[in-house]
Amino acid sequence: MSATLSKADFQSDQETRWCPGCGDYAVLAAVQQFMPELGIPPERIVFITGIGCAGRFAYYMDTYGMHGIHGRAPALATGLATAREELSIWVVTGDGDSLSIGGNHLIHALRRNVPVKILLFNNQIYGLTKGQASPTSELGKITKSTPFGVADHPFNPVALALGAEATFVARTIDRDRHHLTEVLRAAAGHEGASLVEIYQNCPVFNDGAFSALTDKDTRDANQIRLELGRPIRFGADGERGVVHGGDGCLEIVDVAAVGEDALLIHDPTRQDPGLAFSLAKLAETPTGPTPIGIFRDVDRPVYRQRAAAEPATEAQLADLLMAGDTWTVA
Amino acid sequence: MSKAVEELERVIIRFAGDSGDGMQLTGSRFTDATAVVGNDLATLPNFPAEIRAPAGTLAGVSAFQIHFASSDILTPGDHPNVLVAMNPAALKANMAELRRGATIIVNEDAFTKRNLEKAGYGAENPLEDGSLSAYRLHRIPMSTLTTRAVETIDGVTTRDAGRAKNLFALGVISWLYGRPTDVTERWIEKKFARDPAIAQANLASFKAGWSFGETTELLDVQYRVNPATDVPPGTYRNVNGTTALSLGLIAASVRSGLPLVLASYPITPASELLHELSRHAKIGVATIQAEDEIAAAGMALGASFGGKLGVTATSGPGMDLKSEMIGLAVMLELPLVVIDVQRAGPSTGMPTKIEQSDLLMALHGRHGESPLPVIAPSTAGGCFQAAFEAARIAIRYRTPVILLSDTFLASSSEPWMIPDASALPEIDPAFATAPKDGDPPFEPYSRDERLARPWAIPGTPGLAHRIGGLEKAHGSGNISYDGANHERMTELRAAKVAAIADEIPPLRVDIEPDPAHPTELLVLGWGSTEGSIRAGVRMAREAGHRVACAQLHHLSPLPSNTGDVLRSFERVLVPELNSGQLASVLRARFLVDVESFTKIQGQPLFAGEILDQIAERQ
Numbered sequence: 045m046s047a048t049l050s051k052a053d054f055q056s057d058q059e060t061r062w063c064p065g066c067g068d069y070a071v072l073a074a075v076q077q078f079m080p081e082l083g084i085p086p087e088r089i090v091f092i093t094g095i096g097c098a099g100r101f102a103y104y105m106d107t108y109g110m111h112g113i114h115g116r117a118p119a120l121a122t123g124l125a126t127a128r129e130e131l132s133i134w135v136v137t138g139d140g141d142s143l144s145i146g147g148n149h150l151i152h153a154l155r156r157n158v159p160v161k162i163l164l165f166n167n168q169i170y171g172l173t174k175g176q177a178s179p180t181s182e183l184g185k186i187t188k189s190t191p192f193g194v195a196d197h198p199f200n201p202v203a204l205a206l207g208a209e210a211t212f213v214a215r216t217i218d219r220d221r222h223h224l225t226e227v228l229r230a231a232a233g234h235e236g237a238s239l240v241e242i243y244q245n246c247p248v249f250n251d252g253a254f255s256a257l258t259d260k261d262t263r264d265a266n267q268i269r270l271e272l273g274r275p276i277r278f279g280a281d282g283e284r285g286v287v288h289g290g291d292g293c294l295e296i297v298d299v300a301a302v303g304e305d306a307l308l309i310h311d312p313t314r315q316d317p318g319l320a321f322s323l324a325k326l327a328e329t330p331t332g333p334t335p336i337g338i339f340r341d342v343d344r345p346v347y348r349q350r351a352a353a354e355p356a357t358e359a360q361l362a363d364l365l366m367a368g369d370t371w372t373v374a
Numbered sequence: 375m376s377k378a379v380e381e382l383e384r385v386i387i388r389f390a391g392d393s394g395d396g397m398q399l400t401g402s403r404f405t406d407a408t409a410v411v412g413n414d415l416a417t418l419p420n421f422p423a424e425i426r427a428p429a430g431t432l433a434g435v436s437a438f439q440i441h442f443a444s445s446d447i448l449t450p451g452d453h454p455n456v457l458v459a460m461n462p463a464a465l466k467a468n469m470a471e472l473r474r475g476a477t478i479i480v481n482e483d484a485f486t487k488r489n490l491e492k493a494g495y496g497a498e499n500p501l502e503d504g505s506l507s508a509y510r511l512h513r514i515p516m517s518t519l520t521t522r523a524v525e526t527i528d529g530v531t532t533r534d535a536g537r538a539k540n541l542f543a544l545g546v547i548s549w550l551y552g553r554p555t556d557v558t559e560r561w562i563e564k565k566f567a568r569d570p571a572i573a574q575a576n577l578a579s580f581k582a583g584w585s586f587g588e589t590t591e592l593l594d595v596q597y598r599v600n601p602a603t604d605v606p607p608g609t610y611r612n613v614n615g616t617t618a619l620s621l622g623l624i625a626a627s628v629r630s631g632l633p634l635v636l637a638s639y640p641i642t643p644a645s646e647l648l649h650e651l652s653r654h655a656k657i658g659v660a661t662i663q664a665e666d667e668i669a670a671a672g673m674a675l676g677a678s679f680g681g682k683l684g685v686t687a688t689s690g691p692g693m694d695l696k697s698e699m700i701g702l703a704v705m706l707e708l709p710l711v712v713i714d715v716q717r718a719g720p721s722t723g724m725p726t727k728i729e730q731s732d733l734l735m736a737l738h739g740r741h742g743e744s745p746l747p748v749i750a751p752s753t754a755g756g757c758f759q760a761a762f763e764a765a766r767i768a769i770r771y772r773t774p775v776i777l778l779s780d781t782f783l784a785s786s787s788e789p790w791m792i793p794d795a796s797a798l799p800e801i802d803p804a805f806a807t808a809p810k811d812g813d814p815p816f817e818p819y820s821r822d823e824r825l826a827r828p829w830a831i832p833g834t835p836g837l838a839h840r841i842g843g844l845e846k847a848h849g850s851g852n853i854s855y856d857g858a859n860h861e862r863m864t865e866l867r868a869a870k871v872a873a874i875a876d877e878i879p880p881l882r883v884d885i886e887p888d889p890a891h892p893t894e895l896l897v898l899g900w901g902s903t904e905g906s907i908r909a910g911v912r913m914a915r916e917a918g919h920r921v922a923c924a925q926l927h928h929l930s931p932l933p934s935n936t937g938d939v940l941r942s943f944e945r946v947l948v949p950e951l952n953s954g955q956l957a958s959v960l961r962a963r964f965l966v967d968v969e970s971f972t973k974i975q976g977q978p979l980f981a982g983e984i985l986d987q988i989a990e991r992q
Contacts, residue, residue, distance in 0.1 A: 056840070058852065087835045092676075093842075103840050103853065108832035110679060111842025112672070113702050119669035123676020123684065124832070126635055126660060131680070131832055149672075152665035351682045352633040352658030360657045361628045362795040365621060369410055369557065370611045370792065 049080040056106040067218035067244035068097060068165065072104055074224045075163075079107075082132065082232055089132045092121045094141035096172050097246075098165040101136040115146020118153035121160045127351045132232075135162040139180040140170050143199050147179075150239075154210035157236035158347040164201055164241045165218075169250035182329045187249075202339055203324040205239040206317045212238035213320065214338040218245060219258045223269075223336065230338055236346045243330060256331045268326070270337030275307035276323075278333065286326065294322040296333055312341040377588075378595050379552075384443035385599055386451035387547060390468050391460030391481075392429050393422055393436040396540035400458075401438025402787075403544055403561060407553040408442045409612040409789055412601030415442040416905065417614075418450035418978065419785045423642065423725045430492035435467040444600040448905035448912075450786060452980040458543055460484060460516070462493035465500060474508040479546065481539065483517035512592050516542050516583075523582035529571035538579035545583020551597050555584060608791040615757040615783035616646040618790065619713065622761025623651070623685055624659060625793075629762075630769055630801035632683040637662040637673035642725040643784050644689045644715040667692040671699035671712065678708045679841075681805060681831035683765060687713035690732055691722065697740050700774050704744040704867065706841050707819075707827045709768035709775075711761075716780040718976045727976030728781040730901050731952040736776040737930055737959065743864045745871045747771070748930040750778040752904035755790035757783060760927065766801050771870060772826045778929070780951075782902045782978050806830035806837055818851035825870035875931040881939050883924045884908070893922045895991055896943040898968070900926040900956050903949055903979045910984020917985070919992050926956070932963070940966040947971055947987060949979055 054076040062068045079089070089107040093099040095114035102109035112120045117135045125133055135153075142150045142164050153160065169187065170176040176189035180201065184193040205213045212234040216227040224242065231238035243254040256266045264280040277285035277299055285307040289295035294308065312320065320339040327334035356364070387404070391397045398419055408415050418439045427434030441451035456477045459465035461484040472478070485501055500506055501513055520539040524530050541562070548555060558580060566573035587593055613621070627634040638648040640663070652661040660677075664670035667688055674684035688696060693714050703710040716732045718724035736748045747767050751760035760777055768775040806828035809816060818839040819827050830837040839851060847854035848862055885893065899907045904925040911923040924939065926932065940946055940960065946968040948957040954970035961968060971987045973979055 058840075085835065087838050088833055090832050095843075102842065105840075106838055108838050109840035109842075110676075110706070111840065111844060113698055113843055116668060116672045116699065119664070119672030120676040120679070122662070122664075122669070123635065123637060123673030123678075124680045125676075126662060126673065127677040127680030127682040127684075128832060148665050149669055152669070349660055349662055351635045351660045351677060351680075354658060355627040355631060355633045355683075356624060356654075356657035356659075358628060358795055361625055364624065364654070364657065365792050365795055366609070366611070368611050369406055370609050371410055371412055372609045373412065373605055373607050 049085070051076045051080065053086055054079040054106050056104050058103045060104050061100065062097060063248050065247040066097070067167065067246070068101070070218045070221065071163070071165065071224065071242055071244065072101065074221050075228065076105070078225050078228050081229065084132050088130065089134070090124060091134045091136060092117045092124065093136045094138070094146060096138040096141045096170070098136050098138040098141065115141050115144070116149060117141070118146065118149040118158070118160070118162065122153055122156070122158045122347070125158050125160055125347065126349050129350055133160045135160050137162060137164050139164065139166045139168060139201070140178045143179040143201060143204065151204070151208040154205055154208040154237050154239060156347040157211055157344055159236055161231045161238045162240065164239060165244040166201055166241050167244045167246035167250055168253050169246050171246050171249055175249040198329070200324055200328070201241045203321055206321045206324060206340060209317060210239045210340065211236045211342050211344045212338070213340045214239070215241045215243070215336045217243045217254060217257060217336060227338065230341065234341060236344060254330050257334055257336070266333050268333050268335040270310045270312070270323070270335050270339065272310060272312060272338070274310055275304065276310050277307055284333070286323070294326060296326065312338045315342055380595050380597050382597050382599050383445060384441065384447065385456065385551065385597065386439065386441045386454045387456040387458065388437055388439040388454040388468060389458045389543070390435055390437040390464035391540065392463065393424070393427055393434045394429060395436070395460045396537070397436045397438050397460070400540045400544045401440060403558050404547060404553065405440055405612060405787060406561070407548060407557045408440065409610070410554060410557050411599075413442040413444065413599055414447050414602035414605060414789060415440060415612070416447055416450045417441070417787045418782065421726055430461060430463055430489050432463050432467050432493060435464050437464070437468065442599055444602050446602065446604050448909040449981055450978070452982045458547060460540070460543065462489050462495055462500070466493045466495065472509065475510070477510045477512065478506060479512045479514060479543075481516035481543070482513040483515045514546065514586070514592065519582055519586060520579045523578045524575040527571060527574050527578060530575045534572060534575055538575050541576045541579040542583035545580040546587045549584045549587030549596065550593060551599060555580070605789070606791065610789045610791055612787050613754055613790040614785055614787040615751065615754040615779055616650055616785070618755055618757035619647055619761045619779065620650040620654070622758040623683075623711070623765060624654065624657070625758070625795065625798055626762045626765030626801060627658070627683050628795070629798050630683060630765065630803055632681070632769070632803055633658050633660065634685065635660045635662070635674060635677035635682045636685045636687065637664050637670040637677070638687045639664050639667045639670045639692060641667070641689045641692050643717060643781050644687045644692070644713065646784060647687045647713065647715070667695035668699055671696040675699060675703050675706070675708060675710050678710055679706070679832070681803070681829070683711070683769070684709065685711040685713065687715065689715045689717045689725070690719045693732060693735060693739070700746070700776070701740040701742065701744050702843050703774035704740070704746055705843050707772045707867075708829070709772055711764045711768050711775055711777065713777045713779060715784050716778055724976045726781060728902070728978055729951050729974065729976065730780060730903070731955065731974070732778060733900070733929060733952065733955040736778055743868065745868045746773055746930065747775045747871055747874055747928070748778060749775060750901040750927060750929055751783060752901055752925050752927060754783055754786050754788045758790070758793070762798065766799070767874060769801050769803055770826065771824060771874060772829055773871065778901060780902050803829065806834065808834055809836045817849045819846050820849050821866065824873060825866055872931050875934045878928045878931070878933055880935040881924055881926060881933040883922045883939060884911070885922050887942070891920060893920045894944045895919070895921045895988060896939070896946045897921060897923040897984065897988065898926065898940070898946055898948050899923070899950070900929060903951065906979040906981045907949060907984055909981035910988065913981060913985045914988040917989070919988050921988050921992070929956070937964045937966070940964055940968065945969065945991060947991065949973070949984060949987065951979060
């Protein structure tokens with residue numbers, strides 16, 4: 045079956061209605077392109093979304109889909125995962141949806157290790173409501189709701205997911221189709237909950253938020269690509285790298301100054317999330333050197349609450365009804 | 375020593391003590407023994423919200439009332455004939471509801487200076503100062519006698535002895551009313567099987583209480599309440615509303631072929647349902663303790679999307695939170711059963727106390743036009759039927775259904791005739807099936823003769839579709855902002871719910887109209903007030919009043935004859951444990967000038983109050 049599936053099999057007949065140039069188009073195209081690889085027929089795939097621009101994603105996939113309510117997609121998905129073990133369930137959410145109104149559902153889905161793949165489109169702004177600060181907007185940012193600048197410390201979604209001990213945590217970028225697809229592939233292959241933060245450009249309300257990582261002249265200097273078993277280094281000639289700092293944290297250094305052997309070897313399968321957390325904290329905002337790739341990919345028992353395949357039998361029901369002390373009136 | 379045996383038709387006993395005294399356990403043990411005798415019965419637990427309020431204070435008093443009789447009874451009773459008070463606070467907190475001549479049995483060991491002060495008696499001891507002279511007072515040194523009964527058992531501490539005194543009280547009362555001892559003894563052995571010393575201490579305490587009753591000259595009469603004979607033949611068990619609800623949900627799951635998924639968040643008093651259902655994992659019941667109330671509703675709805683029977687349960691404050699997800703279920707048109715065990719509000723209110731104040735919220739408490747069916751059981755046993763019916767309607771009409779139970783139904787118990795599992799109606803989920811060649815394209819928002827849309831579950835080839843909270847075009851289910859379509863969809867959703875009235879039983883008045891002697895007054899209630907209303911009406915008729923009663927079990931849609939019934943009486947009295955919510959619905963809908971009787975004290979309605987209300991009007 046999988047051999048016959050193509051990108052077109054995952055494109056619904058609905059007209060996509062994001063703003064021209066929106067990063068969501070790139071992600072949608074990458075996901076639709078990648079789906080046939082799963083070898084799963086479209087009817088066994090379900091996309092559940094929340095509210096926000098990303099929420100529309102469900103309508104554009106020719107799979108089963110539910111456009112839920114603000115922040116609650118992980119809860120809906122947990123119920124579906126309980127009901128139907130055999131489905132491939134994907135949640136599409138945004139920074140406001142999952143980190144503000146739905147923060148609780150996100151961390152609990154990760155804690156429980158529910159087998160759902162969560163794609164978190166982070167554009168650091170509220171787009172659908174036309175430009176208010178989001179929980180990932182950087183300090184000092186001027187938005188419609190913060191004319192004097194954002195005063196609240198932003199969340200780092202990867203650090204938050206690691207804090208909730210998510211078993212799969214990754215970050216990728218809308219404009220890097222190849223990297224995005226590789227991360228999707230790894231997320232799809234993970235058995236428990238997967239959290240994929242996707243830096244997604246909002247050309248209308250927050251254009252260029254990730255340009256340090258996407259512009260030709262700056263991206264080499266700023267993308268710290270995490271690769272399993274490889275020393276963590278970056279820059280046009282790999283001239284910079286990450287090492288253990290004196291106080292136990294990680295720090296960015298010139299490779300020439302410390303030597304190649306001092307570089308940290310990336311290992312996302314490490315059970316302790318501490319080092320992955322330190323990696324996430326290397327970049328408070330994606331305006332300088334920022335790690336992308338898979339931060340954590342470990343095994344932990346998967347959420348195992350399951351609806352039964354069949355309900356109780358009539359005989360079991362009869363026994364249950366008659367349980368306890370009974371008496372008969374003739 | 376042989377004692378006189380006096381026959382009684384009915385008795386109301388209230389066991390009261392400190393919340394650590396085990397009064398709920400004492401009451402429920404007495405109830406089980408009473409059920410086995412074959413008496414009709416009704417019970418009412420009443421306990422503080424605090425797990426352990428300060429010992430000895432009025433706030434910490436926990437009570438359990440049982441009304442049992444040789445004939446059909448309807449309520450746990452207004453005024454106890456017997457009060458068992460384990461300490462001064464229990465006596466003080468319950469005196470107001472005792473009538474002169476009632477029997478009071480106290481643990482006199484607990485009437486110490488300190489306890490009297492904590493209960494607010496000051497320097498006076500009510501056992502000594504003559505203030506109880508209008509009652510039949512029995513002073514029993516229960517603590518001393520219990521300690522004596524257990525002191526020779528190895529491994530039993532003084533503390534254990536202190537905790538077994540409720541079993542002593544149970545022994546005394548069991549003797550006094552001739553309850554069988556084997557039911558209680560078996561229970562003790564089973565409950566404490568892992569700790570033989572404690573089992574022995576409790577047994578010894580129970581037997582000592584029984585023997586005390588038999589031998590002491592304090593108690594000169596033993597009472598007998600014969601088995602009830604005016605009940606329909608069948609096999610019975612004792613159930614409270616929580617058990618009946620869970621059995622009804624499981625029965626609906628079996629008869630629909632849909633595995634049950636209950637998602638819930640701990641809240642008093644609805645948690646009991648989560649506890650009860652979580653014990654049935656082995657027979658295919660899945661329960662999830664969600665991270666919050668919203669998630670619980672979302673998980674249940676997600677499970678329904680997947681083709682299971684999704685249920686969520688909560689109490690008042692949880693309903694506030696769930697309303698968003700219920701609105702989504704209205705829009706998605708998927709089955710969802712929402713159980714609201716109502717409690718006194720607003721906000722945290724009085725979590726362990728009864729109120730019927732969520733009716734208007736159930737009917738209207740969502741933004742937008744979002745009609746849905748609302749069902750309210752009226753007895754503990756009736757919770758079975760109501761749960762089954764809620765699931766049936768949810769599945770058949772693809773709609774969320776709210777079931778309004780309450781604190782009283784959840785915890786009160788009564789004998790229940792066990793239904794024949796195979797005779798319960800079948801519920802057909804009628805899932806949409808994969809299209810055949812030449813079938814027209816699948817339309818997720820097409821409708822059947824009941825206006826229900828197809829339930830096409832993920833995994834079904836050829837039916838992949840998208841649903842969501844945005845308004846959908848009739849038929850195709852595409853997102854639609856078209857005004858005419860929105861109006862049409864709004865009307866369709868309302869018409870679907872309204873048409874359920876064609877399939878629910880008509881409102882039945884309890885007596886046939888007699889043109890020669892027209893009945894002038896109808897007492898119309900809903901929910902758990904039925905027992906008190908019927909009992910009050912029965913008393914009123916005995917006193918010569920011409921009065922009828924009826925109870926609504928469907929609040930949305932209302933039975934199709936509701937207006938006719940209301941208009942066929944000169945006056946209609948609507949008693950409610952709220953400020954008149956049903957009355958306002960009836961007035962608005964039928965332009966009938968119904969009269970409200972309201973009570974908002976966290977207590978059930980009493981039959982005597984209904985009698986007074988009837989008498990005032992005739």
